[in-house]
Amino acid sequence: xxxxxxxxxxxxxxxxxxxxxxxxxxxxxxxxxxxxxxxxxxxxxxxxxxxxxxxxxxxxxxxxxxxxxxxxxxxxxxxxxxxxxxxxxxxxxxxxxxxxxxxxxxxxxxxxxxxxxxxxxxxxxxxxxxxxxxxxxxxxxxxxxxxxxxxxxxxxxxxxxxxxxxxxxxxxxxxxxxxxxxxxxxxxxxxxxxxxxxxxxxxxxxxx
DNA sequence: CTCCCGATAT
DNA sequence: ATATCAGGAG
Numbered sequence: 001x002x003x004x005x006x007x008x009x010x011x012x013x014x015x016x017x018x019x020x021x022x023x024x025x026x027x028x029x030x031x032x033x034x035x036x037x038x039x040x041x042x043x044x045x046x047x048x049x050x051x052x053x054x055x056x057x058x059x060x061x062x063x064x065x066x067x068x069x070x071x072x073x074x075x076x077x078x079x080x081x082x083x084x085x086x087x088x089x090x091x092x093x094x095x096x097x098x099x100x101x102x103x104x105x106x107x108x109x110x111x112x113x114x115x116x117x118x119x120x121x122x123x124x125x126x127x128x129x130x131x132x133x134x135x136x137x138x139x140x141x142x143x144x145x146x147x148x149x150x151x152x153x154x155x156x157x158x159x160x161x162x163x164x165x166x167x168x169x170x171x172x173x174x175x176x177x178x179x180x181x182x183x184x185x186x187x188x189x190x191x192x193x194x195x196x197x198x199x200x201x202x203x204x205x206x207x208x
Numbered sequence: 209c210t211c212c213c214g215a216t217a218t
Numbered sequence: 219a220t221a222t223c224a225g226g227a228g
Binding site: 020021022030033034035037038039040041043044045077078079082086113114115116117118119130136137138139151178181182186187 | 221222223224225226227
Binding site: 040079081 | 211212213214215216217218
């Protein structure tokens with residue numbers, strides 16, 4: 001696939017310096033925001049965290065939180081009972097096993113409840129300046145349509161992309177893919193006619 | 209594989 | 219009515 005570099009360049013020229021849509025000001029805030037973002041729009045997460053982060057400023061604040069209160073505070077993000085339980089346990093584990101600080105390795109991050117490979121990669125790329133590919137629903141859909149990936153399994157797709165994309169551009173390409181997935185290569189009614197990758201795309205869109 | 213959860217778009 | 223939304227756990 002020599003198309004990969006071309007696609008990377010085209011997308012990065014459109015989204016020159018892509019940023020994470022989640023609002024945060026430190027590693028802990030990004031970790032919590034990313035856990036909350038599971039199957040939820042970033043807009044709703046930002047609404048919730050705007051108030052949440054005023055109250056919860058350290059791992060200990062989450063560790064000692066009242067679960068009932070916390071559930072209502074994060075309710076709009078959905079799956080709130082699971083997320084509340086996981087985030088509070090996450091705070092406890094950060095205190096007990098990581099001296100209250102968010103770890104900066106994949107192995108440690110994925111030990112935390114509610115943190116899978118995708119969430120860990122968001123944190124690694126977002127605040128620890130690592131070159132990573134966090135495969136979420138957008139990345140999965142867009143790269144499969146483009147022919148850059150051929151799998152519905154996120155960890156397989158992650159490896160396929162890491163193998164094809166220039167190492168130094170992984171994180172920015174990751175964010176550009178998400179923006180492209182949200183604005184153009186949408187799950188429902190994609191805007192193929194206005195897509196800058198139309199020529200490199202192998203996806204036969206007969207619907208629109 | 210199912211479940212967790214509810215708002216929004218079509 | 220149905221699909222989808224920065225997924226992860228059991």
